[in-house]
Amino acid sequence: MPTLRSAADLEKLRKDILAKRDPNRPCVTICSGTGCHAYGCDKVSDAFEKEIQKQGLKDKVDIRRTGCHGFCERGTLVVIFPQETCYLKVKPEDVPEIVSKTLMEGKVVERLLYTDADGRKIVHEGDIPFYKHQSRIVFGNNRLIDPKRIEDYIALGGYSAAAKTLLKMKPEQVLAEVKKANLRGRGGGGFPAGRKWEATRNAPGSPKYVVVNADEGDPGAYMDRSLLEGNPHSVLEGLLIGAYAIGSHEGYVYVRQEYPLAVENLSIALEQARALGLLGKDILGSGFDFDVKVHRGAGAFVSGEETALLTALEGRVGESRPKYVFPAVRGLWGKPTNINNVETWATVPLIINRGADWFTGIGTAGSKGTKIFSLVGKVNNTGLVEVPMGMKLRQVVFDVGGGIPKGKRFKAVQTGGPSGGVLPESLLDLPVDFDELTGVGSMMGSGGMIVMDEDNCMVDIARYFLNFLAGESCGKCVPCREGIYQMLKILNRICDGKGSESDLELLQEIAEVVRDSSLCALGGTAPNPVLSTLRYFRDEYEAHIKEKRCPSGVCKALISYYIDPVKCQACMICLKNCPVEAISGGKNLVHVIDQEKCTKCGGCLEVCPPKFGAVVKLSGVKVPEPVPRGTEVSRVHA
């Protein structure tokens, strides 16, 4: 492909790509995102290639490997265009049938379709309830793009926003549009992007830098990675537009090295963009120069904090700096630097193309547009979801997420990652909105949304996050380093059944000090998991302390496993499975757990056949006296 020298060149290329495509030609789209990768999508792809060849369709059917579609719960996902027939949980064995039935005969393979609650089969991807309630303006193109082919992005109108910006708009106009759109940062703080851009543009000093934050340290969140893997050009186009508005000619993408596919797809995208002249000198004949480097992060949660990230870009250890001077004024190498999250950048081309008015038409008064969440945990439809701001948490968890598996009861939803809060059922009608979430002691964060059910202990969850944060605190400032550690010690004590009533007050006090006096936002928000659980689940803390009871049966020190002699059928399964040989008994003899030896791994409960249900978990009550050794089952049952 020749270098593009103008908007007309770009448009011509787009038309040429489309002209070569027959819209009626079947295209088998195979999700090759990280989730589906784990299900073995590569084998499915290979099977399609082989089978299509075998059945003589090689010149009649296209195959496209895309990024994550979102519905990871049901991977590997296969969507066949133009009908958009969506097959779920596809295995290599299913491929011959799909090829002969759907591709050859135009029929649908019923058993691979989505079945709704009423038993109806759903053929089209967009009609599946999981997708129907979403607004996938940023993430939705993933399913239409092979991230390794820039043509796919250009065919959808990719880089037209950049062309419009560079050739038809003044930098000030771009700033004005982004400000008017009230695009707020998707990486955590929700700071208005337009204002930050303007500050960087107006700051004295050059060169200026623009940075993509793809560190995504939030454990249990994978939306930034999936966007970068599945649609890297959307991020690059946003970055290019921002660079133009700010007056920067050098950009960086900071992406964790644990995301090899993201690094690979991004590097390919950069090469292809350069080859077309969409990066480099005199982009599209505009006279504007811009190029991007990839920097792999070595994995540390604090590295995602912007000042720490900039230090890491300079090749040093990623520790935070005090923020009395913002990166916009003094950032990378001491120069004005603008840093935004992956999703923030990817939203920019949409705003330029469709206008700020369109964007502000979506969302709430203070939060515009959509937000991508990584909806995970105890929820039926695990996956990546993009919903308009203002949607209620309840709708996200139940309508999109399909509710809680195994008929369990919803207990809490956690947003904002380790810096966020845990919200109870009574707040399920809260809208997804930066300020509303902060108001109740959580935050939007970068988009982790973890659903918990009745079996999750809230004290244990607080402890989990603090344990994570204790390991991730860079150690530079005392309140964060010591404060988190002390809070963790108290939580460990409570989970071990050794907590006292004064601990709760102490926790609260330390939490407030850490929040108010830490150097960076890691410490500043670290108490959130503690404060929010104390606020909404105080009864669980009290049960641990006063009754030595873990209501969810999680905290090992407070639970015991017990075999109900009346229900035990002496089947020997638990006995054989106990890793520490704590279970005695034998053929026809009632099984008994030796409480001294038991390590509370729960293995016996897992293997006890449900029809017997003899093993039970007890908490806060005394374990009944065991039946005498050698008691026969028949005697107890009679």
Next chain:
Amino acid sequence: MAQEATTIDSVVSAYESDSSSLIQVLLDIQRRNRWLPKETLKEVSEKLDVPLTQVYHVSTFYKAFSLVPKGRHSLCVCLGTACQVRGAPRLLDKVVDAAGVKPGATSPDMRISLDTVNCLGCCALGPVMTVDGEYYSNPSTKEIQDILAACK
């Protein structure tokens, strides 16, 4: 040793001996060699003209680097929040039991290393672990034993 020196040379020159590329250089060497021996750190320090203390600071700060040799097989249990709420601690216990190795450690015979991570990006499979890059969703004790037996 000669072999190793050329690797370091080629990695360093790929970054034009730029001192700000320290983390990138270490990542590349870590990926090829799977750990960072002391001599390597010294060489990197000389070639990039970065104080050895800073090389150590970086290589001990980040989780991606190992200053001790790694086993032939790599086990990785996800402790991300999604996996955590679905029982990752139990899975980790089972793996530790079966492998006889604690998280972050390597078996004395250099057969396996066990590590934990914070999200493998496939939360739908949680709790999940990988063995040499293959994914396993909530494997049973028996399955873990079989997987380990296959690690020679």
